[in-house]
Amino acid sequence: MRWVTVFLAVILPLLLALPAAADGQGGAGASAWAASEAGRVRLIAAADSVGPGAAPLRLALDFDLAPGWKIYWRTPGDAGYPPALDWGGSDNLAAATLRWPAPHRFVLGGLQNYGYQGRVALPLAVSPAVPGRGVALRARLSFLACATLCVPQQADLALDLPAGDGAASAYADAVAAAEAAVPGDGAAVGLTLERVEARGTGAEARLRLIARADPPFTDPDLFVESAAIPAFGQPKLRLSSDRRRLEIEIAPAEPPAAPLAGTPVTVTLTDGGRALEAAVSVAAAPAGGDTALAGMLLVALLGGLVLNLMPCVLPVLSIKLLGILGHGGGERGPARRGFLASAAGIVASFLLLAGLAAGLRAAGLAVGWGIQFQQPVFLAVMIALLLAFAANLWGLYEIALPRWLLDRLPAGPGPGGIGGNFLAGAFATLLATPCSAPFVGTAITFALGRGPVEIVAIFLALGLGMAAPFLLVAAWPDAVLRLPRPGRWMLRLRAALGVALAATALWLGSVLVDVLRAPAAGTPPAVSGRVPWVAFDPAAIPGLVAAGKVVLVDVTADWCITCKVNDAAVLEREPVALRLAAPGVVAMRADWTRPDPAITAYLARFDRYAIPFNAVYGPGLPEGVALPELLTSGAVTAALERAAKP
Structure with a gap:
């Protein structure tokens, strides 16, 4: 057992002392530590002497910062300044170049700062004035160290490297690691x-x-x-x-x-x-940028026009239809003003939505088409308005505007006058937002992926497209003036159209209930049809694809009527339902009825800000491919086949 006693008493302490000696106060290849409340700093060299030849000497400025303290990068950000060295008093020194490892971002009180914390070494390339001769390095280091407070620091560092064979020092690996941390071309x-x-x-x-x-x-x-x-x-x-x-x-x-x-x-x-x-x-923007915007404005116009035919807007057609019938046998002037007011209500509402979208994006918040239907307060207000309109159509009461307001509104047809037509247009816009009609999703994606100017331009085009039928009638009012004059027959029509508005209110009521009781993210969706849907898990998709599986993602919401149409007409019907239920296919459903940051981030990866959204992945489509807003069996089946082929 004597050798065990010798090992414990003599050899083991020597082994444990080796790292401490290499990290100690100076020695061959390192200066003494300069310490302060922020930590300590020294110079280290990769060689313990200056070898023959003209190659620069490899050194590093070695910081060991106390917990909570940081120093700054060469570009410090909103405040601070980086370390700087004054080499006055050095001997045989021609130049010393400080290099910078990649920084970290520190955000405090809204300020963006870039720098380092913990243990960090900044590489130095030192060129002797006379190659092969020893150097005496004398550096006055100035830097700012920050924790709760920022404290300017100074340190005097001294390191002598004599002439020799340039053999590696005990710090060679530390200098090499510091150099490796300096970014290259990637x-x-x-x-x-x-x-x-x-x-x-x-x-x-x-x-x-x-x-x-x-x-x-x-x-x-x-x-x-x-x-x-x-x-x-x-x-x-x-x-x-x-x-x-x-x-x-x-x-x-x-x-x-x-x-x-x-x-x-x-x-x-x-x-x-x-x-x-x-x-x-910096390169100039692609030459086709203006052309792309011009083409997307046309897409937005078409999308706004198609919105008039979507089921989201159909309940408001009762208000539109009564407005048209109310002009029967009337005069051109009031008819033209009424339809222009409705168009103005639509366009103004789209511009308001554009301003909100641009503001939210500037603030770094999530933006999407129809996301206000995720908010219970908005749904409650919409339900109340729809029921109020329905009760008015049934003759339970008449909306009487204040005299001071009536005196200031231009004369117009109907009980609401110009103001009523304007509000009808705005109301139609609000009900249109849960629909992502053909062209609408493309235009919204283009706008929200760019700046405020593009957002306003695209939303304005959407508004003009949706207002186009009103503008057309305003240009040729004779088309509606030839309709029969209002009579008792309109009372029965008003009652029937009131039922349509009440039905819409009931639908929104069901959406409100679903929003209030929506399950938490990651909860498996209820399976009520033929497709065995699983909970949305974007992190699992790469693994499933690597295992040879095909994945279809369906982002839906209870307030998205187009989503329901896609589900009933395509996803839950043959042949698509059979394909999604087959072995080797995973059907994921993401429920966006309530706000969900994970779903918002997922949509943003495809530059999408509206639903419905569907994507297909597989060995043949590892990055995924987005499907059209309005699904067809052919489009889904073709994507599934492409994804299945490696």
């Missing part, structure tokens, strides 16, 4: 920056970046530096469904004085422990 870590382009001008100016990753992104972030632009805001990130493609938008903190196109910028993209850095010149 190729070695699977990161690629595809494009950096300018979007918008003035207050709407922003950069749009496209990057790819293999393996997929886990926790991406972006830092942009430019001599022409003092600071940038927080980036908005949008990942593809497989997390391999990243789209980023980032805006200058203040409107730039000149266009962004052609501006040199340095981009640092991080993702966990990997990063890339690239110095690029």
Whole structure:
């Protein structure tokens, strides 16, 4: 047992002392620590002497920060300043270049700061004035360290490296690790920056970046530096469904004085422990940008026109129909003013929606078409309005506007006059929002993926499209003036149309009940049809695809009438229902009846902001493919077949 006693008494203490000696107060290849309340710092070198040749010496500024303290990157963000070195008093020193590992983002009180915490080493490349001769390094280090308070720090560091063979020191691995933390072009870590382009001008100016990753992104972030632009805001990130493609938008903190196109910028993209850095010149937006907007405006006009035929708006046709019939045998002037007022109500409502959407996006909040139907208060107000309109049509009461308001409203037909027609148009717009008609989803996606100017333009086009029938009648009022004059027959029609409004109120009541009792996210959906739906789990999709399975995702809501039409007419009928129930196929249902951040984020990956939404994945479509808003058996079946083929 004597050797055990010797090991415990002599050898083991020596082994345990080795790391402490390497981390101690100076020695070959390291300066002494300079300590303060923020932690400690020293110089370390990869070699314990200056070898022959002209290669720069490899060193690092080694920080060991106390818990809760941080220091700043070369671009500190909204406040702070980075470490700086004054080499006055050094001998045989020609130049020393500090390099920077990828930073972390710190957000406090709305301020964006970039830097480091814990243990971090900043690499240094030191060039001797006379190669092969020893150097005496004397550095005055100035830096700002912050915890609850920020405290300016100074430290005097001294390190002598004599002439020698340049053998590796005890700190060679630490210096190599610091150098490896400095971002390269991304190729070695699977990161690629595809494009950096300018979007918008003035207050709407922003950069749009496209990057790819293999393996997929886990926790991406972006830092942009430019001599022409003092600071940038927080980036908005949008990942593809497989997390391999990243789209980023980032805006200058203040409107730039000149266009962004052609501006040199340095981009640092991080993702966990990997990063890339690239110095690029910002490209101009694609030449087809204005053409794309013009084409999308036409799509929005068509989408707004189609909204008039959707079931969401049909109950309001009772109000429209009575307005038309009320002009029978009348005069052109009042008829034209009434229809123009209805059109104005529609357009004004769409512009209001555009303002709300732009404001929510600027605040970084979720935006979507029809998401107000997720709110119980909104549903209760809509139910009350519909019942009030129905009671009025049944003759239970008449809506009497105040005299002071009647005196100020232009003369118009019907009990509501111009004001009533305007409100009817606004009400029709509100009921249209849970419908994603053909063209509407495409236009909304284009708008909400861009800036406020595009949002307003697209929503205005949607409003003009929906108001087109009213504008057409206003242009040729003779078409309705030839209708029979109002009479007793209209009383029976009013009663029947009141029933339609009451039925709509009952439907909204059922939606309100569903919203109030909607199950928590991840709860398996109730299976009432032929398809064995499972709970929405986007994180499980890549694994299912890797196992050779086909996945169909159906994002629906109780307030989405188009979703119900897709379900009854396509998904729950042959041949689609049989395919979805077959082995090797997984049908996922995401219920967006109530707000759900996971569903909102999932839709954003496809640049979608409206439902219905359906996507199909499989070995042949690992990234998924989005289906049209209005499903057909052929479209779904074809997508399932494509997804099944490797």
